[in-house]
Amino acid sequence: PMTKQQFIQELSECLLNEVDSQEYHSSIEYYSNYIETEIRKGKSEEEVTMELGSPRLIAKTIIDSQLGKENQKERVSYYERRDEDADQREAQKDIFHIFWNQRELKWYEKLGVLLVLIFVIGIILTILGVAISLLVHVILPIVAILIVVRFLYQLFRK
Structure with missing residues (x-):
């Protein structure tokens, strides 16, 4: 009672x-x-x-x-x-x-939103990192080789 x-x-x-x-x-x-x-x-x-x-x-x-x-x-x-x-x-x-x-919003809801934002930003940065790595390690060497081949082709063609 x-x-x-x-x-x-x-x-x-x-x-x-x-x-x-x-x-x-x-x-x-x-x-x-x-x-x-x-x-x-x-x-x-x-x-x-x-x-x-x-x-x-x-x-x-x-x-x-x-x-x-x-x-x-x-x-x-x-x-x-x-x-x-x-x-x-x-x-x-x-x-x-x-x-x-x-x-x-309660503190734990704010924390959840913050963690989701950090996670999404992390994924975006990871994708950008992979894209830049791909650019530097694959695409740039291929472009450089093509430029050299074209230069040599034009040099010996004359």
């Missing part, structure tokens, strides 16, 4: 930095008011918090709900963007920015 304060504290810790400020305050206020209302009806704090269940599970539901809303905003933004005429498209953000600006 938990007290109201313990319940709100755990819910607060679980929601902090996981949902936007408005959702955070709204959720904390809602559950605080709900518990107060039930206590006024004659229930104990422990009864109310037991009926509500785990604050962690409630927080997970709230977080998942907000992520669902964000994903819906991304889809709506994408389709609104496609429906606008060409002049408006140039004035507004492109689809890429609408997608990435919906929420702050």
